[in-house]
Amino acid sequence: MRVGNVAKFLSxxxxxxxxxxYFISPLTTSIKQGLDLQGGTHVVLEAVDTPEAxxxxxxxxxxxxxIEKRVNEIGLTEPIIQRQGDRRIxxxxxxxxEPEKAIEMLGKTALLEFQDESGTTVMTGKDLKDAKxxxxxNKNSVVALEFSDQGGxxxxxxxxxxxxxxISILLDKQVLTSPVVNEPIPNGKAVITGSRSIExxxxxxxxxxxxxxxxxxxxxxMRTVGPTLGQDSKEKSEKAFSIxxxxxxxxxxxxxxxxxxxxxxxxxxxxxxxxxxxxxxxxTMTLPGIAGIILSMGVAVDANVLIFERFKEEYRSGKTLRAxxxxxxxxxxxxxxxxxxSIMITASVLFVLGTGPIKGFxxxxxxxxxxSMFTAITVSRYLLRMLMQAxxxxxxxxxxx
Amino acid sequence: xxxxxxxxxxxxFALSLIVLIxxxxxxxxxxxxxxxxxxxxxxxxxxxxxxxxxxxVREVLVDHRLENSVIQLVSTDQAETSNNxxxxxxxxxxxxxxxxxxxxxxxLGAFEVLxxxxxxxxxxxxxxxxxxxxxxVVCALLIAYISYRFEYKIAVSAILAILHDVMIVLGIFSLxxxxxxxxxxxxxxxxxxxxxNEAIVVFDRIRENLKTHRKTExxxxxxxxxxxxxxxxxxxxxxxxxxxxGSLHFFGGESTKNFSLAMLIGFLSGAYSAIFNASPxxxxxxxxDERKRAVLKTGGSK
Numbered sequence: 183m184r185v186g187n188v189a190k191f192l193s194x195x196x197x198x199x200x201x202x203x204y205f206i207s208p209l210t211t212s213i214k215q216g217l218d219l220q221g222g223t224h225v226v227l228e229a230v231d232t233p234e235a236x237x238x239x240x241x242x243x244x245x246x247x248x249i250e251k252r253v254n255e256i257g258l259t260e261p262i263i264q265r266q267g268d269r270r271i272x273x274x275x276x277x278x279x280e281p282e283k284a285i286e287m288l289g290k291t292a293l294l295e296f297q298d299e300s301g302t303t304v305m306t307g308k309d310l311k312d313a314k315x316x317x318x319x320n321k322n323s324v325v326a327l328e329f330s331d332q333g334g335x336x337x338x339x340x341x342x343x344x345x346x347x348x349i350s351i352l353l354d355k356q357v358l359t360s361p362v363v364n365e366p367i368p369n370g371k372a373v374i375t376g377s378r379s380i381e382x383x384x385x386x387x388x389x390x391x392x393x394x395x396x397x398x399x400x401x402x403x404m405r406t407v408g409p410t411l412g413q414d415s416k417e418k419s420e421k422a423f424s425i426x427x428x429x430x431x432x433x434x435x436x437x438x439x440x441x442x443x444x445x446x447x448x449x450x451x452x453x454x455x456x457x458x459x460x461x462x463x464x465x466t467m468t469l470p471g472i473a474g475i476i477l478s479m480g481v482a483v484d485a486n487v488l489i490f491e492r493f494k495e496e497y498r499s500g501k502t503l504r505a506x507x508x509x510x511x512x513x514x515x516x517x518x519x520x521x522x523x524s525i526m527i528t529a530s531v532l533f534v535l536g537t538g539p540i541k542g543f544x545x546x547x548x549x550x551x552x553x554s555m556f557t558a559i560t561v562s563r564y565l566l567r568m569l570m571q572a573x574x575x576x577x578x579x580x581x582x583x
Numbered sequence: 584x585x586x587x588x589x590x591x592x593x594x595x596f597a598l599s600l601i602v603l604i605x606x607x608x609x610x611x612x613x614x615x616x617x618x619x620x621x622x623x624x625x626x627x628x629x630x631x632x633x634x635x636x637x638x639x640v641r642e643v644l645v646d647h648r649l650e651n652s653v654i655q656l657v658s659t660d661q662a663e664t665s666n667n668x669x670x671x672x673x674x675x676x677x678x679x680x681x682x683x684x685x686x687x688x689x690x691l692g693a694f695e696v697l698x699x700x701x702x703x704x705x706x707x708x709x710x711x712x713x714x715x716x717x718x719x720v721v722c723a724l725l726i727a728y729i730s731y732r733f734e735y736k737i738a739v740s741a742i743l744a745i746l747h748d749v750m751i752v753l754g755i756f757s758l759x760x761x762x763x764x765x766x767x768x769x770x771x772x773x774x775x776x777x778x779x780n781e782a783i784v785v786f787d788r789i790r791e792n793l794k795t796h797r798k799t800e801x802x803x804x805x806x807x808x809x810x811x812x813x814x815x816x817x818x819x820x821x822x823x824x825x826x827x828x829g830s831l832h833f834f835g836g837e838s839t840k841n842f843s844l845a846m847l848i849g850f851l852s853g854a855y856s857a858i859f860n861a862s863p864x865x866x867x868x869x870x871x872d873e874r875k876r877a878v879l880k881t882g883g884s885k
Contacts, residue, residue, distance in 0.1 A: 218838070226706070281699070282677045282680060282681055285677060400703075401701070401703075402702075403701065403702045403706050404699075404700070404701040405698075405700045405701070406698065406699045406700070407697075407698050408695060408696055408697045408698060410630070410695060410697060411628070411697040411698055414836060415837075415838060418834060418835050419831075419835050419836060419839070421834045422831045422833075422834040422835035423830075425830040425834050426826055426829075426830035426831065429826035429830065430823050430826050430827065433819075433822060433826065434823075437819065469836065469838055469839055470766055470769065470839070470842070473831055473839050473842060473843065476830070477773070477827050477828060477831070477846070479823075479827050480820075480824035480825075480826060480827030480828065481777075481824060483820070483823040484780075484823065484824075487816055487819045487823070488784070488816055491813075491815055491816045491819075495812070513791075516787065517784055517787045517788075520732055520783045520787055521779075521780040521781075521783045521784055521787075522780075523728060524729075524776055524780050525776040525777070525779075527721065527724045527725055527728060527776070528721050528725075528772050528773065528775055528779075529776070531717055531720050531721045531772070532769060532772055535713060535716065535717050535720065536717070536769070537713075540765065540766070543766075544769075
């Protein structure tokens with residue numbers, strides 16, 4: 183036995199175990215949790231054609247803007263609003279109490295109003311034909327308005343009566359902007375100055391256009407998970423995770439002894455790397471995602487099993503421990519590659535074609551395959567080599583052979 | 584260990600059929616218990632402050648013209664009452680569910696909505712299409728990869744074994760009327776990946792053994808030997824994935840139960856078909872080809 187090498191092996195193992203227990207808890211708790219774990223509502227909205235207007239890119243962009251604005255008004259923390267395909271919008275609202283009411287609010291058509299200083303509504307969104315951000319004179323960003331024939335007349339009348347005063351433009355009863363009327367505007371075209379940047383002007387233009395939102399928005403799908411159930415799912419999957427890992431460890435130690443111990447340490451590195459990468463990718467932890475992690479632990483051990491089985495065969499054919507180890511690794515590599523590619527193919531199809539939680543499952547599974555290959559052929563090999571250099575035993579029995 | 588799997592292959596094929604046939608009949612006769620993800624509809628998971636019976640809840644639902652709803656008590660024993668229940672019905676509008684909730688609270692006491700899901704019919708039919716598309720794409724890619732790494736006969740044999748596993752899972756889900764949702768699609772695809780993985784390990788070994796093939800050893804013996812050499816690995820890997828999947832099924836939450844069940848069945852079937860179906864099919868095919876060639880030869884010499 184070489185004491186120095188034993189100490190080296192043990193200290194590496196200690197570093198891994200301490201590193202794992204130190205980092206795993208902050209890592210897992212800091213990953214963003216999906217609605218199925220923290221509770222909340224997931225809604226899929228779809229813009230639908232109406233007799234007045236067909237859904238196009240601009241219409242959907244306007245719908246997104248207005249939903250963003252409304253969600254912000256509810257004052258939710260970390261809402262997610264995202265386009266999906268041509269005409270769908272996904273809205274995720276964490277921890278909402280009355281989802282039905284909130285969704286009703288999201289789906290309703292926006293109301294744009296022009297009011298004079300006394301607060302009387304003179305015109306509405308249907309009188310506005312278009313609003314665009316433009317570069318005005320002196321390189322100032324402006325919003326150019328164009329009114330319909332009817333709207334042009336109303337606007338001429340409004341501006342004539344209110345020279346020097348403010349006109350307020352409101353969306354859903356909230357003031358968007360209150361420009362001052364400099365002079366009567368008779369031709370149905372107006373310009374709002376005072377935007378600080380072109381982005382700001384564009385933003386205002388989109389909001390103004392959304393006031394005449396012609397398309398209807400339908401709720402296609404709505405899923406709400408109460409906080410009680412979310413908490414319960416979280417606790418249960420933690421339990422499933424611990425029991426799963428414990429069974430695998432007991433099994434590996436029982437059948438492969440010292441090699442099994444090394445596989446266990448490699449599994450710790452694997453879990454840490456997987457959770458760390460998920461954190462770096464800013465993935466959201468969902469129930470299917472956790473299922474993917476638990477499942478991938480079972481798969482992760484497979485690479486080790488392939489190697490250890492090969493090692494056993496080589497050892498039994500009369501090779502020394504170290505020669506058997508090297509032969510085992512190199513012979514198992516082809517099989518590991520071929521077999522993992524097949525799981526990788528499935529995971530990538532799920533990732534490309536799947537949606538929502540299925541995508542999360544695909545990410546953890548695919549990432550799991552890559553990382554498990556990595557830990558099996560580097561960490562396990564490195565540790566086993568060290569162990570054999572330490573010369574603790576020459577008996578293959580202790581390595582499961 | 585000495586194996587003669589190839590010699591007895593028709594027994595193994597028969598065993599597969601015995602398990603497959605009831606499932607196939609059930610699929611043809613009673614179809615599947617498709618969840619709202621596929622069909623569209625509303626699911627409510629409610630927890631009442633005091634326990635209720637199915638009859639009480641049905642009474643309320645009938646008044647809202649929801650008489651065709653499925654009501655299910657969630658309880659660990661066979662009790663008649665429970666605090667927790669599932670309702671499955673057609674798509675409810677926001678107004679409809681608001682009114683239903685108010686009425687329910689009035690008549691059955693306070694409750695908490697643990698989960699409520701509403702899926703439009705359009706989304707449901709899209710999921711079915713997407714699931715079939717996913718399945719087709721995965722199979723095509725796997726056939727291409729295996730044909731590239733091995734040969735197309737191995738690819739086709741492996742795919743047949745995989746279809747066997749998919750059919751077994753579908754059959755059992757149909758037979759016992761277990762509900763399928765969108766995660767079922769992910770489970771099936773994972774089973775396909777696993778099953779392919781298992782078949783590849785055996786074929787890999789056969790390929791390697793073919794390189795040092797001695798003429799004294801028959802083709803059947805070589806395949807038997809290869810299966811024997813990989814048997815322990817197959818068994819151990821099956822065990823570790825079953826540990827992972829089983830703990831998810833028995834200790835994980837309600838919403839991943841059917842998902843992990845599909846995988847449990849699929850993994851068992853996948854390990855079986857990799858050993859008892861995939862390479863035996865390949866051997867049968869090869870031998871058939873050889874016989875045909877032999878017949879052609881003798882035919883030509885006449």
